[in-house]
Amino acid sequence: LLVSKPLRLYNRDIAAFASAKASYDCVKAFSYTDFRDDLKAFDVPTLVIHGDADQIVPLEVSGQRSHEMIADSQLHIVEGGPHGINVT
Structure with a gap:
């Protein structure tokens, strides 16, 4: 376990x-707050970090979408990274 x-x-x-x-x-x-307009307003370099084994908030519906909505962001996918990657 990580x-x-x-x-x-x-x-x-x-x-x-x-x-x-x-x-x-x-x-x-x-769960119900729509942050999409906030993401579009980012104007600083942004690194999105997400684990590809997150079973709570999967990469495809969170990290990947955030990366796509934040201009000039970079996406780093942590292989085998679970939910709460910040503590692993």
């Missing part, structure tokens, strides 16, 4: 102690 057991337990504990309403509101906000 993520250690202590890190998985740490994240589980954060979720366990979080407000149920706040957790729901957070998921609702990032």
Whole structure:
């Protein structure tokens, strides 16, 4: 596994102690907010990093699409990279 057991337990504990309403509101906000116009407005060099083994938010529907919408961006695909690539 790319993520250690202590890190998985740490994240589980954060979720366990979080407000149920706040957790729901957070998921609702990032699930239903349309960020496409924001991506089109980027005017700085941008590196999009995404794992090709992300089973939560697959590359094709997130990283690849973000790269296509951000002018002059670069896409780096991490082979075998899961969701939460930033901690692996």
